[in-house]
Amino acid sequence: MAASQRSRSTAAQLDVDDQAAADQLMTMMRRPAAVLQDEAAAEEEASAAAADLQLELRRGPWTVDEDLTLVNYIADHGEGRWNSLARAAGLKRTGKSCRLRWLNYLRPDVKRGNFTADEQLLILDLHSRWGNRWSKIAQHLPGRTDNEIKNYWRTRVQKHAKQLNCDANSARFKDAMRYLWMPRLADASQLGDHHGYNSTTAMGDAHGMPVMTSSSSDSFATSESYDGGLYANVQDNEMVNGGDYWMQAANKGLCSNYESEQLHPHEHSQFQDPDLVGWVQGFSEGLSENFWSLEDIWKM
DNA sequence: AACTTCCGCAACCGCATACCT
DNA sequence: GAGGTATGCGGTTGCGGAAGT
Numbered sequence: 001m002a003a004s005q006r007s008r009s010t011a012a013q014l015d016v017d018d019q020a021a022a023d024q025l026m027t028m029m030r031r032p033a034a035v036l037q038d039e040a041a042a043e044e045e046a047s048a049a050a051a052d053l054q055l056e057l058r059r060g061p062w063t064v065d066e067d068l069t070l071v072n073y074i075a076d077h078g079e080g081r082w083n084s085l086a087r088a089a090g091l092k093r094t095g096k097s098c099r100l101r102w103l104n105y106l107r108p109d110v111k112r113g114n115f116t117a118d119e120q121l122l123i124l125d126l127h128s129r130w131g132n133r134w135s136k137i138a139q140h141l142p143g144r145t146d147n148e149i150k151n152y153w154r155t156r157v158q159k160h161a162k163q164l165n166c167d168a169n170s171a172r173f174k175d176a177m178r179y180l181w182m183p184r185l186a187d188a189s190q191l192g193d194h195h196g197y198n199s200t201t202a203m204g205d206a207h208g209m210p211v212m213t214s215s216s217s218d219s220f221a222t223s224e225s226y227d228g229g230l231y232a233n234v235q236d237n238e239m240v241n242g243g244d245y246w247m248q249a250a251n252k253g254l255c256s257n258y259e260s261e262q263l264h265p266h267e268h269s270q271f272q273d274p275d276l277v278g279w280v281q282g283f284s285e286g287l288s289e290n291f292w293s294l295e296d297i298w299k300m
Numbered sequence: 301a302a303c304t305t306c307c308g309c310a311a312c313c314g315c316a317t318a319c320c321t
Numbered sequence: 322g323a324g325g326t327a328t329g330c331g332g333t334t335g336c337g338g339a340a341g342t
Contacts, residue, residue, distance in 0.1 A: 307339080
């Protein structure tokens, strides 16, 4: 779904009448969260008893008012202690629900919009190493949530795997990713295209907020934990072309299962599974030219 | 125009782990 | 160490809009 498309949670309730509330929400979301204050704890205790009376909990999509309440409360009292926070804020939601809403949607630093080439490349690389460790992967994509990455994987990557009649976790599909998809993403990255495919048209999100399709250069520049990784190579513009990119990636041990001479598919068709040679080459001739075009990759 | 199918994503659920008393 | 609670994580669901017929 395009970044500009309204989210499910707000599509139903965000009409003209809600615009003022949405504007207020926008403003609040930009406020830095204050540290948790001691008096807040006292407030929470006092309100907990009263809140016990209102046992009916809301579920489903969040309203703008609920968002506002949550953002306001966190701005004043900080996040954490979600169950008591939910009660103290007067939200008829579980602490879990509040936490999820905040982390996945309301946090000021949540980046929305399509994944850039860098981000896609990083996701593919990290997933090949860690599997479905979405939270761990998300730690290396500033502003992206595990939920978003998980959805990306399920809707885009697995869709292509399905079209190829193979499992997304199969060695065959991983090879296709390594030898066809990732090099092209790396090339795109080298060309300086750090924006999502439809970023130019994604001017606003569900709340009318500007979609943060900031360049990955900006966002990744602050990543400190992924040292010496694939991303760092891309960001530092150390490599001039895809070949150098993969050579250096290999030298840094980033392509775990492959020797450096195996890394460039057009020069070395030495696959983990010999049967894959013809299979992958098939994609490089015929179908793959369309199937694995950069545009298709962006669209995924 | 009406209906159906497909797709993307927010939100929920269950479980595991961490933390506190 | 036991029990209870809070938090985090990954899998799954279901809604709403887009696309297709």
